[in-house]
Amino acid sequence: MGAGVLRAVRPLVRKGGVLQWGRHSIEALAEEHGTPLYIYDGDRVLERLRTVRDAFAEVDPLVAYSVKANANLALLRLLAGAGCGADIVSGGELYRVRKAGFPAGRVVFAGVGKSAAEMREGIRAGIRAFHVESAGELEALGGVAGEAGRSAPVAVRVNPDVEAATHEFTRTGHAAAKFGVAPEEAVALYRRIAAHPHLHAVGVDVHIGSQVRSSEPFLRALEVVLDVAGAAERESGTRIGYIDLGGGFGIAGPAAEELDLAALGRAVARRLRGRGLSLVVEPGRFLVGDAGALATRVLYVKRSGGITFVVADAGMTELIRPSHYGGRHEIVPVREAGRGRVERVDVVGPVCEQGDFLARDRDLSLPAPGALLCVLQAGAYGFAMASNYNSRLRPAEVLLRGDRAELVRRREKYADLTRNECT
Ligand SMILES: Cc1ncc(COP(=O)(O)O)c(C=O)c1O
Structure with missing residues (x-):
């Protein structure tokens, strides 16, 4: 072995x-x-959660467990009870995390194909943010929020064009992936959000892939996201509250050690210091x-x-x-x-x-x-x-x-x- x-x-x-x-x-x-x-x-899951929190302790992140990795209700209850947030990608996952007791304010909703019904459910629940992945989705979300007489919280998912060394099906941060929008388009979307009566910006989001065992692509993606956050704040007078660095923290393989999360945490904290930004991370596999x-x-x-x-x-x-x-x-x-x-x-x-x-x-x-x-x-x-x-x-x-x-x-x-x- x-x-x-x-x-x-x-x-x-x-x-x-x-x-x-x-x-x-x-x-x-x-x-x-x-x-x-x-x-x-379950004890091992909680130990892994502590590992993530310790690694990023300086910035005290919201750890939003990526529910898609394992959506068993008992596991979800365990993580909700430990103060975790949740990263969801469907109305079904929203149903599960609410049933498991995750506070809606700790739930972020990603995915390229959210339906109007799912948006309505997220708005009604009062989730922390929609991680929006296209201009069309942003328009649709604005419309749904308007009908509900509410303002939807948004973080644009940026495609940083960073290639992670992982299987092609689990690589999501390169330009040809279906996920996120290019940095320039993201900045333009923040302008639209600022001008929209039923949308408000809360953060910037990125997720580059799964089973990434080196810090380097995360840090390159972070630079892109920080640039987008800076430009959005300058150009739209938007206040960006958090950076979501996504998940994908690689675990050990037969011939590979797991990602050095403590080193990544230190490097991320260094880059965020003094910027007034909080951090969200979305580990799935790393926890379970x-x-x-x-x-x-x-x-x-x-x-x-x-x-x-x-x-x-x-x-x-x-x-x-x-x-x-x-x-x-x-x-x-x-x-x-x-x-x-x-x-x-x-x-x-x-x-x-x-x-x-x-x-x-x-x-x-x-x-x-x-x-x-x-x-x-x-x-x-x-x-x-x-x-x-x-x-x-x-x-x-x-x-x-x-x-x-x-x-x-x-x-x-x-x-x-x-x-x-x-x-
Ligand atoms: C947006 C997003 N966040 C987090 C994750 C979790 O990835 P992992 O289980 O590799 O940590 C995924 C996985 O596909 C994802 O799409």
Whole structure:
């Protein structure tokens, strides 16, 4: 297993050759709740939140958890209770964060395609800001706010044309991305906001991508955003209250250490000092990624065309990151005693797609059918991207807190599959 990942997933221990999550037996959890099973460590999530707060302590940021990473209500309640804010991208996420108890004043709403209904819901709730991503959206928001007799708080999302070294699907800050607007256009939008009776500017927003492990692109984006804030204030008499630096703080990988968040925090604080600006950050994966694992049971081992396939009961329907983004997740046998000799294998799921796999060309001690495997760093964009494709049932989720293990989402039943069908 990659050294970076092993260090990152600290609660994992082997006792008598059997993998445990802290004090919790993964085998017992899998036995009780069945597999595939998502396991989250709430204490670890809170520890990660402290890491973010410590890194940016000098500027005392609003940490707005990026709900899309993992929207489980119990996790959201945990984060709301710890004073977190929320970064949302849909009316559905707004519904969840309100249900979880996030104060609306700590909620920011991003996304290139907000509908009028979603804008109405955000205005009615009294959210902190709409992160606006186009001139058309700004017009629409002004109209919706006018109908409601309110003024909508806005931060324009700037596309800084900064290329982050990450997968092309998780890169969002280069000019050709669909996200944000160019800096000159952003300044023009602040002029429109200043002149609009139902819009007011509160901040400037940027998000350059996900799994970014170097400070440098964040700091380049920050310079662009500071320029936009300065120009908006000069040209429109606007008062910019905060800079939102987005999320994307990279976690450890098999051959890579996580982003040095403390160094980034120091550099950001240096640039913001004396400017009267507060800071918002939007981590998703950094808070929940390595606090979660997916337990899956081996169904069969088959050999075909020179490849050894380990067929597990979890696949792309439970964790799509490997097939969608080339995401690499370490896969560890839970019971060492059951481990066979190391072979190069593909770990695949039961879904009827050749692209359904959890790992390819992976050296793994060959497990026997029935063996449990643990897929690591699956807390972010795991269950959140799960689907019912092939009419598969989405798995159960368990939240660990200290000695307690609480079922926080039941495994779906067949009746759930057809619940909304009208015939
Ligand atoms: C606007 C915005 N903020 C924050 C995030 C969170 O990214 P990450 O989970 O990599 O921290 C995303 C992810 O797509 C995003 O689009």
